[in-house]
Amino acid sequence: MNENGRNFATIKVLGIGGGGTNAVNRMIGAGVKGVEFWGINTDLQALSVSLADKKLQLGVELTKGLGAGANPEIGQRATEESREEVKRALSGADMVFITAGMGGGTGTGSSPVVAEIAKELGILTIGVVTKPFKFEGPIRISQAESGVALLKEKVDALIIIPNDKLLQVVERQTSIMDAFKVADDVLRQGVKGISDLITVPGLINLDFADVRTIMYEAGSAMMGIGYASGENRAVEAAEKAISSPLLEETITGAKGVIFNVTGGSDLTLYEVNDAAEVIYNAVDPDANIIFGAVIDEKLQGEIVITVIATGFKPAEKRFQDEIPLVRTSSMSDRVDLPPFIR
Numbered sequence: 001m002n003e004n005g006r007n008f009a010t011i012k013v014l015g016i017g018g019g020g021t022n023a024v025n026r027m028i029g030a031g032v033k034g035v036e037f038w039g040i041n042t043d044l045q046a047l048s049v050s051l052a053d054k055k056l057q058l059g060v061e062l063t064k065g066l067g068a069g070a071n072p073e074i075g076q077r078a079t080e081e082s083r084e085e086v087k088r089a090l091s092g093a094d095m096v097f098i099t100a101g102m103g104g105g106t107g108t109g110s111s112p113v114v115a116e117i118a119k120e121l122g123i124l125t126i127g128v129v130t131k132p133f134k135f136e137g138p139i140r141i142s143q144a145e146s147g148v149a150l151l152k153e154k155v156d157a158l159i160i161i162p163n164d165k166l167l168q169v170v171e172r173q174t175s176i177m178d179a180f181k182v183a184d185d186v187l188r189q190g191v192k193g194i195s196d197l198i199t200v201p202g203l204i205n206l207d208f209a210d211v212r213t214i215m216y217e218a219g220s221a222m223m224g225i226g227y228a229s230g231e232n233r234a235v236e237a238a239e240k241a242i243s244s245p246l247l248e249e250t251i252t253g254a255k256g257v258i259f260n261v262t263g264g265s266d267l268t269l270y271e272v273n274d275a276a277e278v279i280y281n282a283v284d285p286d287a288n289i290i291f292g293a294v295i296d297e298k299l300q301g302e303i304v305i306t307v308i309a310t311g312f313k314p315a316e317k318r319f320q321d322e323i324p325l326v327r328t329s330s331m332s333d334r335v336d337l338p339p340f341i342r
Contacts, residue, residue: 010092021052039052072147165245166180166246241279
């Protein structure tokens, strides 16, 4: 509950293993507020440099604080040993983000167990994970694929960032630290976007129940935020929000979508409609689309659009089905718009 007496969902972000802990550190450094951060690891030395307020060492007896040795089985067993401590860490959460680098020992082995415990507690559970670079070798890649498959069975929704895609989106002279910050932006924007959706009062409100409707038992997911100003700002912001060059999934064919439009007092009804059309034309014809709008006086001249999408076809089937589509239904038939906008 905040100072105005409103109840908000409790969101926890769990950085598991070395990659997850680093991602959480960079999120904290970027000033993300309104969520509870946890650093979780089998490696006590790595955990000591976590910036998270809350920390949990896994498998004290099994690993003696020395890590999982790049062995996912050790990561899994360490988490099973610490099952009660994990439950206590998750207690009180309405939603958790589990972030990890797949392919190593702790992140790969522990994440599915932590997700399983979270789901047992009735928590909406979202995974945001990276896959290794190709140059990291076949063993690490194979371990990552196995870990992703296990995790996907345990979470409500999973967002996958193949590290090799960083090579496609960053400039050649970009430092490795800055490159990883680009990947972390997916997690940061997703967490901030959802936190803002459910805590910032809107002209047309979205709440945690809306987020749960779209993300519960959803499978693959994508999240994006687009910013734009100028004459065509609504369309440009929407296009940026739905383009996801780092993600394994795109918005194409999504069956569940939340989108929120935030602008200053100069935000027009036609701009909201223009943004909605961009999103509508990219998703499944029968998608469940939930819409919100927020007026933020600080945003004069700029529009921010947040999109969460779930329920994709398998990638290979989607590729076969990608033919020009003629839409005959009206957008307002499917978008959950308030009566005065219809």
